[in-house]
Amino acid sequence: MIFVFYAILSTLILAESTKNETTRDYCSLPDAIYADGVSAADFGATGWSYANADNWADLVVTCGGSFQSPIDIITSGTTQESIQPQINYKSKDAGVGYEEANKPYTKEYEGEYSEIDVTDASGSVYRYYAKQFHIHTPSEHTIDGKYFDLEIHFVHQAIQDEEQDCNKVKNKLTVFGLMFSEQPNAADYEAFKPWFDSNATGEVDSFDLNDFFSKMSDVTYYHYNGSLTTLPCSQTVNWVVFQQPLPISTAQLKQFQDFLSDSTLFPIKHNNRPIQHLNGRKILKGTAITAGVTEIPDVEASFAQTLFMAILMIILIQ
Numbered sequence: 001m002i003f004v005f006y007a008i009l010s011t012l013i014l015a016e017s018t019k020n021e022t023t024r025d026y027c028s029l030p031d032a033i034y035a036d037g038v039s040a041a042d043f044g045a046t047g048w049s050y051a052n053a054d055n056w057a058d059l060v061v062t063c064g065g066s067f068q069s070p071i072d073i074i075t076s077g078t079t080q081e082s083i084q085p086q087i088n089y090k091s092k093d094a095g096v097g098y099e100e101a102n103k104p105y106t107k108e109y110e111g112e113y114s115e116i117d118v119t120d121a122s123g124s125v126y127r128y129y130a131k132q133f134h135i136h137t138p139s140e141h142t143i144d145g146k147y148f149d150l151e152i153h154f155v156h157q158a159i160q161d162e163e164q165d166c167n168k169v170k171n172k173l174t175v176f177g178l179m180f181s182e183q184p185n186a187a188d189y190e191a192f193k194p195w196f197d198s199n200a201t202g203e204v205d206s207f208d209l210n211d212f213f214s215k216m217s218d219v220t221y222y223h224y225n226g227s228l229t230t231l232p233c234s235q236t237v238n239w240v241v242f243q244q245p246l247p248i249s250t251a252q253l254k255q256f257q258d259f260l261s262d263s264t265l266f267p268i269k270h271n272n273r274p275i276q277h278l279n280g281r282k283i284l285k286g287t288a289i290t291a292g293v294t295e296i297p298d299v300e301a302s303f304a305q306t307l308f309m310a311i312l313m314i315i316l317i318q
Protein backbone atom coordinates (compact mmCIF):
# COMPACT_ATOMS: atom_id res chain seq x y z
CA MET A 1 0.00 0.00 0.00
CA ILE A 2 2.79 2.38 1.00
CA PHE A 3 4.68 1.41 -2.16
CA VAL A 4 1.64 2.28 -4.31
CA PHE A 5 1.34 5.60 -2.52
CA TYR A 6 5.02 6.40 -3.20
CA ALA A 7 4.73 5.23 -6.79
CA ILE A 8 1.79 7.58 -7.38
CA LEU A 9 3.58 10.40 -5.55
CA SER A 10 6.80 9.98 -7.57
CA THR A 11 4.83 9.86 -10.81
CA LEU A 12 3.07 13.09 -9.86
CA ILE A 13 6.37 14.79 -8.91
CA LEU A 14 7.99 13.58 -12.14
CA ALA A 15 4.99 14.73 -14.17
CA GLU A 16 5.17 18.14 -12.51
CA SER A 17 8.92 18.58 -13.11
CA THR A 18 8.59 17.39 -16.73
CA LYS A 19 5.68 19.78 -17.17
CA ASN A 20 7.80 22.68 -15.93
CA GLU A 21 10.45 21.88 -18.52
CA THR A 22 8.17 21.27 -21.46
CA THR A 23 5.63 24.05 -20.89
CA ARG A 24 8.15 26.86 -21.05
CA ASP A 25 6.92 28.91 -23.92
CA TYR A 26 8.86 31.94 -25.07
CA CYS A 27 6.89 35.06 -25.94
CA SER A 28 7.34 35.35 -29.70
CA LEU A 29 8.37 38.53 -31.47
CA PRO A 30 5.94 40.27 -33.83
CA ASP A 31 6.13 39.03 -37.42
CA ALA A 32 8.43 41.20 -39.49
CA ILE A 33 7.46 42.28 -43.00
CA TYR A 34 10.24 41.21 -45.35
CA ALA A 35 10.82 42.35 -48.89
CA ASP A 36 10.63 39.45 -51.31
CA GLY A 37 13.32 36.85 -50.91
CA VAL A 38 15.15 38.33 -47.89
CA SER A 39 15.19 36.98 -44.36
CA ALA A 40 17.22 37.43 -41.19
CA ALA A 41 19.16 34.28 -42.06
CA ASP A 42 20.34 35.81 -45.33
CA PHE A 43 23.50 37.47 -44.09
CA GLY A 44 25.97 37.95 -46.88
CA ALA A 45 26.34 39.14 -50.42
CA THR A 46 22.72 38.41 -51.42
CA GLY A 47 21.02 39.71 -48.27
CA TRP A 48 21.79 42.10 -45.46
CA SER A 49 25.26 43.01 -44.23
CA TYR A 50 27.04 45.85 -42.47
CA ALA A 51 27.98 47.19 -45.92
CA ASN A 52 24.30 48.00 -46.61
CA ALA A 53 23.27 48.93 -43.06
CA ASP A 54 21.79 52.26 -44.18
CA ASN A 55 19.37 50.41 -46.45
CA TRP A 56 17.95 47.66 -44.22
CA ALA A 57 14.53 49.34 -44.33
CA ASP A 58 14.41 48.34 -48.03
CA LEU A 59 14.70 44.70 -46.93
CA VAL A 60 12.52 44.74 -43.81
CA VAL A 61 9.96 47.49 -43.28
CA THR A 62 10.42 47.44 -39.47
CA CYS A 63 14.05 48.60 -39.81
CA GLY A 64 12.69 52.00 -40.89
CA GLY A 65 10.50 52.32 -37.76
CA SER A 66 10.73 55.18 -35.28
CA PHE A 67 11.85 53.12 -32.24
CA GLN A 68 15.09 51.73 -33.64
CA SER A 69 18.40 50.87 -31.97
CA PRO A 70 21.21 51.60 -31.33
CA ILE A 71 21.07 55.25 -30.24
CA ASP A 72 23.45 57.87 -28.96
CA ILE A 73 22.72 58.29 -25.24
CA ILE A 74 23.00 61.98 -24.41
CA THR A 75 23.40 61.84 -20.65
CA SER A 76 22.28 65.44 -20.00
CA GLY A 77 18.88 64.59 -21.51
CA THR A 78 18.15 61.57 -19.31
CA THR A 79 15.55 61.33 -16.54
CA GLN A 80 16.29 59.73 -13.18
CA GLU A 81 14.53 56.39 -12.71
CA SER A 82 13.22 55.77 -9.21
CA ILE A 83 13.71 52.00 -9.11
CA GLN A 84 16.93 50.15 -8.33
CA PRO A 85 16.76 46.92 -10.31
CA GLN A 86 18.60 43.96 -8.88
CA ILE A 87 20.83 41.92 -11.14
CA ASN A 88 21.28 38.55 -9.58
CA TYR A 89 21.20 35.64 -12.02
CA LYS A 90 20.32 32.36 -10.45
CA SER A 91 22.74 29.56 -11.21
CA LYS A 92 22.42 27.31 -14.18
CA ASP A 93 21.81 23.66 -13.54
CA ALA A 94 25.10 21.80 -13.23
CA GLY A 95 26.35 20.54 -16.57
CA VAL A 96 24.15 22.84 -18.67
CA GLY A 97 26.56 25.10 -20.50
CA TYR A 98 26.44 27.69 -23.22
CA GLU A 99 27.01 26.38 -26.76
CA GLU A 100 28.53 28.47 -29.50
CA ALA A 101 25.95 29.44 -32.10
CA ASN A 102 27.00 29.42 -35.72
CA LYS A 103 26.29 33.05 -36.63
CA PRO A 104 28.25 34.59 -39.51
CA TYR A 105 27.87 38.17 -38.24
CA THR A 106 28.82 37.82 -34.57
CA LYS A 107 30.27 35.52 -31.91
CA GLU A 108 27.40 34.17 -29.87
CA TYR A 109 26.81 31.69 -27.09
CA GLU A 110 23.32 30.27 -26.69
CA GLY A 111 22.02 28.43 -23.67
CA GLU A 112 19.35 29.13 -21.17
CA TYR A 113 20.39 30.72 -17.94
CA SER A 114 17.81 30.85 -15.19
CA GLU A 115 15.28 33.58 -14.77
CA ILE A 116 15.74 37.22 -13.93
CA ASP A 117 13.11 39.81 -12.98
CA VAL A 118 13.38 43.00 -15.01
CA THR A 119 11.50 46.29 -14.86
CA ASP A 120 10.53 47.80 -18.21
CA ALA A 121 10.52 51.51 -19.01
CA SER A 122 6.88 51.81 -17.85
CA GLY A 123 7.80 50.49 -14.38
CA SER A 124 6.18 47.05 -14.68
CA VAL A 125 8.14 44.00 -13.57
CA TYR A 126 8.33 40.97 -15.86
CA ARG A 127 10.19 37.67 -15.78
CA TYR A 128 12.74 36.81 -18.44
CA TYR A 129 15.20 34.02 -19.13
CA ALA A 130 18.75 34.78 -20.23
CA LYS A 131 19.03 33.04 -23.63
CA GLN A 132 22.25 34.13 -25.30
CA PHE A 133 25.00 36.70 -25.41
CA HIS A 134 26.93 38.03 -28.39
CA ILE A 135 29.50 40.63 -29.39
CA HIS A 136 29.65 43.83 -31.41
CA THR A 137 32.86 45.72 -32.15
CA PRO A 138 33.11 48.62 -31.84
CA SER A 139 30.10 49.36 -29.61
CA GLU A 140 26.65 49.91 -31.11
CA HIS A 141 25.40 52.40 -28.52
CA THR A 142 27.39 55.55 -27.91
CA ILE A 143 27.35 57.62 -24.72
CA ASP A 144 27.59 61.38 -25.36
CA GLY A 145 28.86 60.52 -28.84
CA LYS A 146 31.65 58.25 -27.61
CA TYR A 147 32.13 54.74 -29.03
CA PHE A 148 33.67 51.93 -26.97
CA ASP A 149 35.90 49.17 -28.33
CA LEU A 150 33.37 46.39 -27.82
CA GLU A 151 29.80 45.87 -26.61
CA ILE A 152 28.30 42.61 -25.34
CA HIS A 153 24.55 42.08 -25.55
CA PHE A 154 22.96 39.80 -22.97
CA VAL A 155 19.62 38.82 -24.52
CA HIS A 156 16.73 37.83 -22.24
CA GLN A 157 13.35 36.65 -23.54
CA ALA A 158 10.06 36.70 -21.65
CA ILE A 159 8.20 33.44 -21.11
CA GLN A 160 4.54 32.52 -20.98
CA ASP A 161 3.48 30.32 -18.07
CA GLU A 162 0.93 30.14 -15.26
CA GLU A 163 2.26 33.35 -13.77
CA GLN A 164 2.88 35.48 -16.85
CA ASP A 165 0.82 36.18 -19.95
CA CYS A 166 2.76 37.12 -23.10
CA ASN A 167 0.03 39.59 -24.08
CA LYS A 168 0.77 41.62 -20.96
CA VAL A 169 4.54 41.75 -21.47
CA LYS A 170 5.14 44.89 -23.52
CA ASN A 171 8.71 44.11 -24.55
CA LYS A 172 9.32 40.47 -25.33
CA LEU A 173 13.08 40.97 -25.02
CA THR A 174 15.26 42.74 -22.48
CA VAL A 175 18.82 43.28 -23.64
CA PHE A 176 21.67 44.43 -21.40
CA GLY A 177 24.48 46.27 -23.21
CA LEU A 178 27.92 46.13 -21.55
CA MET A 179 30.78 48.27 -22.83
CA PHE A 180 34.45 47.27 -22.97
CA SER A 181 37.55 49.47 -23.42
CA GLU A 182 40.96 48.24 -24.47
CA GLN A 183 43.56 48.03 -21.71
CA PRO A 184 46.72 46.35 -23.03
CA ASN A 185 47.46 44.23 -19.97
CA ALA A 186 43.94 43.48 -18.74
CA ALA A 187 43.33 39.89 -17.62
CA ASP A 188 41.69 37.76 -20.31
CA TYR A 189 38.08 36.66 -19.78
CA GLU A 190 37.84 32.89 -19.42
CA ALA A 191 34.38 32.97 -20.94
CA PHE A 192 35.72 34.33 -24.26
CA LYS A 193 38.58 31.84 -24.65
CA PRO A 194 36.71 28.88 -26.18
CA TRP A 195 35.53 31.11 -29.02
CA PHE A 196 39.06 31.37 -30.38
CA ASP A 197 40.65 28.17 -29.12
CA SER A 198 40.74 25.65 -31.96
CA ASN A 199 41.06 22.78 -29.46
CA ALA A 200 37.97 23.76 -27.47
CA THR A 201 34.53 22.32 -28.05
CA GLY A 202 32.92 25.76 -28.14
CA GLU A 203 31.07 25.09 -24.92
CA VAL A 204 31.41 27.08 -21.70
CA ASP A 205 30.20 25.25 -18.65
CA SER A 206 31.40 27.26 -15.67
CA PHE A 207 30.37 30.74 -16.65
CA ASP A 208 28.47 33.04 -14.33
CA LEU A 209 26.73 36.03 -15.92
CA ASN A 210 26.99 37.89 -12.59
CA ASP A 211 30.78 38.00 -12.99
CA PHE A 212 30.75 40.85 -15.51
CA PHE A 213 28.47 43.01 -13.38
CA SER A 214 30.38 42.32 -10.16
CA LYS A 215 33.50 43.84 -11.81
CA MET A 216 31.76 47.23 -12.17
CA SER A 217 32.41 49.79 -9.43
CA ASP A 218 29.66 52.02 -10.87
CA VAL A 219 26.49 50.24 -12.04
CA THR A 220 24.81 53.26 -13.63
CA TYR A 221 22.63 52.30 -16.61
CA TYR A 222 20.48 53.94 -19.31
CA HIS A 223 17.07 52.49 -20.06
CA TYR A 224 14.86 53.00 -23.13
CA ASN A 225 12.52 51.25 -25.57
CA GLY A 226 14.11 50.17 -28.83
CA SER A 227 14.71 47.36 -31.29
CA LEU A 228 16.93 44.51 -32.37
CA THR A 229 20.06 45.92 -34.04
CA THR A 230 20.09 43.17 -36.66
CA LEU A 231 17.34 42.05 -39.01
CA PRO A 232 14.37 41.94 -38.54
CA CYS A 233 14.82 45.05 -36.29
CA SER A 234 11.78 44.09 -34.15
CA GLN A 235 10.75 47.04 -31.97
CA THR A 236 10.18 45.02 -28.84
CA VAL A 237 13.37 45.46 -26.82
CA ASN A 238 13.64 46.88 -23.31
CA TRP A 239 17.20 48.24 -23.49
CA VAL A 240 19.46 48.62 -20.45
CA VAL A 241 22.89 50.01 -21.39
CA PHE A 242 25.53 50.17 -18.68
CA GLN A 243 27.76 53.22 -18.52
CA GLN A 244 31.04 51.99 -17.05
CA PRO A 245 33.25 50.15 -19.53
CA LEU A 246 35.02 46.98 -18.44
CA PRO A 247 38.65 46.39 -19.47
CA ILE A 248 39.55 44.05 -22.33
CA SER A 249 43.09 43.09 -23.28
CA THR A 250 44.55 44.07 -26.63
CA ALA A 251 44.90 40.37 -27.51
CA GLN A 252 41.25 39.45 -26.83
CA LEU A 253 39.94 42.57 -28.58
CA LYS A 254 42.05 41.70 -31.63
CA GLN A 255 40.54 38.19 -31.71
CA PHE A 256 37.07 39.69 -32.10
CA GLN A 257 38.24 42.20 -34.71
CA ASP A 258 40.00 39.48 -36.70
CA PHE A 259 36.82 37.39 -36.73
CA LEU A 260 35.32 40.13 -38.93
CA SER A 261 37.91 39.61 -41.63
CA ASP A 262 35.63 39.78 -44.70
CA SER A 263 36.00 43.41 -45.76
CA THR A 264 32.96 43.21 -48.07
CA LEU A 265 30.57 42.19 -45.29
CA PHE A 266 32.34 44.08 -42.51
CA PRO A 267 33.79 47.35 -43.82
CA ILE A 268 36.79 48.18 -41.62
CA LYS A 269 36.00 45.15 -39.41
CA HIS A 270 32.82 46.55 -37.87
CA ASN A 271 29.67 44.68 -36.92
CA ASN A 272 27.82 47.60 -35.39
CA ARG A 273 24.68 49.15 -36.88
CA PRO A 274 24.81 52.94 -37.38
CA ILE A 275 23.20 55.19 -34.73
CA GLN A 276 19.42 55.60 -35.16
CA HIS A 277 17.22 58.63 -34.41
CA LEU A 278 15.85 58.94 -30.88
CA ASN A 279 12.52 60.32 -32.24
CA GLY A 280 11.47 61.81 -28.91
CA ARG A 281 11.98 58.67 -26.84
CA LYS A 282 12.67 59.15 -23.15
CA ILE A 283 15.91 57.74 -21.73
CA LEU A 284 15.85 56.83 -18.04
CA LYS A 285 18.96 56.69 -15.88
CA GLY A 286 19.34 54.54 -12.78
CA THR A 287 21.68 52.44 -10.68
CA ALA A 288 21.41 48.67 -10.52
CA ILE A 289 22.20 46.54 -7.52
CA THR A 290 24.47 43.62 -8.25
CA ALA A 291 24.49 41.95 -4.83
CA GLY A 292 21.32 40.27 -3.65
CA VAL A 293 20.34 42.98 -1.17
CA THR A 294 17.16 44.70 -2.34
CA GLU A 295 14.20 43.24 -4.18
CA ILE A 296 12.79 44.83 -7.33
CA PRO A 297 9.49 46.55 -6.42
CA ASP A 298 6.76 44.03 -7.19
CA VAL A 299 3.79 45.92 -8.62
CA GLU A 300 1.39 42.99 -8.41
CA ALA A 301 2.33 42.17 -4.80
CA SER A 302 1.72 45.78 -3.76
CA PHE A 303 -1.73 45.64 -5.36
CA ALA A 304 -2.47 42.31 -3.65
CA GLN A 305 -1.40 43.73 -0.30
CA THR A 306 -3.67 46.76 -0.81
CA LEU A 307 -6.59 44.47 -1.70
CA PHE A 308 -5.92 42.28 1.34
CA MET A 309 -5.89 45.31 3.63
CA ALA A 310 -9.14 46.61 2.07
CA ILE A 311 -10.91 43.25 2.62
CA LEU A 312 -9.57 43.08 6.19
CA MET A 313 -10.91 46.58 6.90
CA ILE A 314 -14.38 45.64 5.57
CA ILE A 315 -14.45 42.50 7.78
CA LEU A 316 -13.31 44.47 10.83
CA ILE A 317 -15.90 47.24 10.28
CA GLN A 318 -18.71 44.68 10.07
Ligand SMILES: [Zn+2]
Pocket: 134, 135, 136, 153, 229
Ligand atom coordinates in the same frame (compact mmCIF):
# COMPACT_ATOMS: atom_id res chain seq x y z
ZN1 LIG B 1 23.49 42.70 -30.45
